[in-house]
Amino acid sequence: xxxxxxxxxxxxxxxxxxxxxxxxxxxxxxxxxxxxxxxxxxxxxxxxxxxxxxxxxxxxxxxxxxxxxxxxxxxxxxxxxxxxxxxxxxxxxxxxxxxxxxxxxxxxxxxxxxxxxxxxxxxxxxxxxxxxxxxxxxxxxxxxxxxxxxxxxxxxxxxxxxxxxxxxxxxxxxxxxxxxxxxxxxxxxxxxxxxxxxxxxxxxxxxxxxxxxxxxxxxxxxxxxxxxxxxxxxxxxxxxxxxxxxxxxxxxxxxxxxxxxxxxxxxxxxxxxxxxxxxxxxxxxxxxxxxxxxxxxxxxxxxx
Ligand code: COA
Numbered sequence: 001x002x003x004x005x006x007x008x009x010x011x012x013x014x015x016x017x018x019x020x021x022x023x024x025x026x027x028x029x030x031x032x033x034x035x036x037x038x039x040x041x042x043x044x045x046x047x048x049x050x051x052x053x054x055x056x057x058x059x060x061x062x063x064x065x066x067x068x069x070x071x072x073x074x075x076x077x078x079x080x081x082x083x084x085x086x087x088x089x090x091x092x093x094x095x096x097x098x099x100x101x102x103x104x105x106x107x108x109x110x111x112x113x114x115x116x117x118x119x120x121x122x123x124x125x126x127x128x129x130x131x132x133x134x135x136x137x138x139x140x141x142x143x144x145x146x147x148x149x150x151x152x153x154x155x156x157x158x159x160x161x162x163x164x165x166x167x168x169x170x171x172x173x174x175x176x177x178x179x180x181x182x183x184x185x186x187x188x189x190x191x192x193x194x195x196x197x198x199x200x201x202x203x204x205x206x207x208x209x210x211x212x213x214x215x216x217x218x219x220x221x222x223x224x225x226x227x228x229x230x231x232x233x234x235x236x237x238x239x240x241x242x243x244x245x246x247x248x249x250x251x252x253x254x255x256x257x258x259x260x261x262x263x264x265x266x267x268x269x270x271x272x273x274x275x276x277x278x279x280x281x282x283x284x285x286x287x288x289x290x291x292x293x294x295x296x297x298x299x300x301x302x303x304x
Contacts (some may be wrong), residue, residue, distance in 0.1 A: 217276025
């Protein structure tokens with residue numbers, strides 16, 4: 001496990017850009033809101049995971065970012081070093097139950113029991129269902145569904161043993177219930193994670209462990225650009241279907257993850273927060289009352 005040491009946490013409300021040049025979602029919360037918390041963000045070195053990791057770290061938490069590819073952690077670890085955040089990397093494939101168990105033991109030995117787990121690691125690509133190989137199906141189910149369970153089980157046991165309770169937040173997607181062409185593996189896995197979250201929420205409530213989900217719609221992400229929407233035209237079509245008229249910034253999603261795991265949400269469990277600018281309501285891109293439109297051919301037909 002690589003470690004950035006025990007330098008004091010940076011200021012939570014810090015609005016100045018760090019080496020990455022952007023403020024963190026920590027600015028939505030009081031300084032030190034997560035001081036002394038141990039937080040694990042799987043896949044926390046890139047994309048949305050990186051924004052989540054940065055925000056917790058800026059608010060005083062010790063943040064560990066396990067992922068398959070340690071090089072992907074360096075942006076976060078370098079920024080943490082520069083800003084005096086408490087951070088560590090770790091290498092794991094969340095599909096391997098023994099590796100996840102060893103990861104949890106290692107983190108507990110180095111940092112103490114984990115307080116907050118964010119199951120963010122994912123794999124995804126667009127592939128027509130009829131052409132999807134069994135291996136491709138298994139790869140995504142393994143990362144998203146199995147990985148979320150293995151991590152929840154191991155870190156959940158730690159939370160129980162510590163008797164401090166804890167909070168788990170799972171990153172799903174609105175297509176877990178709306179469906180979306182081309183992602184049958186991911187949609188099925190995320191729907192499973194939604195059911196898993198509700199089940200663990202009721203099962204582990206007696207241990208004061210809360211389990212919730214966030215479901216982002218489209219947000220600014222290089223991974224999504226590369227893997228989910230093939231070109232600008234499709235991206236614009238998706239944007240047109242969002243009532244708020246834009247994709248989310250990653251820190252707008254990260255902010256909801258932080259809120260769900262904060263004391264402000266301590267009576268919230270088994271819930272999902274949808275962060276999609278209203279897209280999953282299904283009415284985006286429709287004609288608006290008061291909009292000036294030509295009656296066109298239909299009106300002419302009606303008058304004939
Ligand atoms: N279309 C169709 N099948 C694909 C695919 C694609 N774009 N990408 C991977 N697969 C298939 C592979 O062909 C393989 O199946 P096969 O053995 O029948 O050929 C199977 O999925 C496993 O792929 P592989 O790359 O060997 O697995 P992996 O476990 O190393 O990685 C992913 C799986 C999903 C993580 C990998 O595709 C990936 O790195 N994706 C990009 C990262 C990502 O998804 N980020 C999330 C963005 S929202």
